[in-house]
Amino acid sequence: MPLYWTIDSKERLFTGVGEGEVTLADAMSLLEALAGAKALSYRKLFDGRAVQSTMTGEELLAICAKIRAYHEEGPVGALALVGTAEQTVRFSRLLGALAAADRPIKLFNSLRSARAWLALQRK
Template identity: 50%
Template structure:
């Protein structure tokens, strides 16, 4: 598994670190965890700076479908993605799927900036 996450119900926050090769199974396990914890409305910080995608185009399409299905379940919390410029370009389709939800979303090159931005976002109900 190349994804490591913490779901903090007190802070209403999810932090996700991708380290190494991330597979579709890794991504689906994360979505299952967030949905199971009823944490869709929590703020989310994804640090993908050390990640490499190990997915086919069909895998990516399945992830886009899952992201959109999650949007239908309720309010989505703000999302801060930390990625290199090259990574952001490669995952633009996934970022586009995530941006479809009515929620603040921004891409950063620095984790500290991403955290500050998330902390400034208004709380979202679920």
């Protein structure tokens, strides 16, 4: 699987990274792990700079629907996303779904600045 993550319950922090081609099944597995660990309210850092998506527009919409359904379950934590400018354009719908939640969200082009911002988001 090209997605890797750590869920730190003590720090209430989810840290994820992607490498290579990511499928719908990969993305859904990540979301289900996050929900299954009851970590939706945790702060989240995801570095997707090395990700290439093989997903269709319909598959991206399915991920958006899943994310929005999780937003209905309760509070979600701050989100720092690290990506390239090209990825921001490609995944604009997905980013819109992520931004729909009542939480801080910010895009970064460097992991260092994303970590610094996320550290300020502790609740």
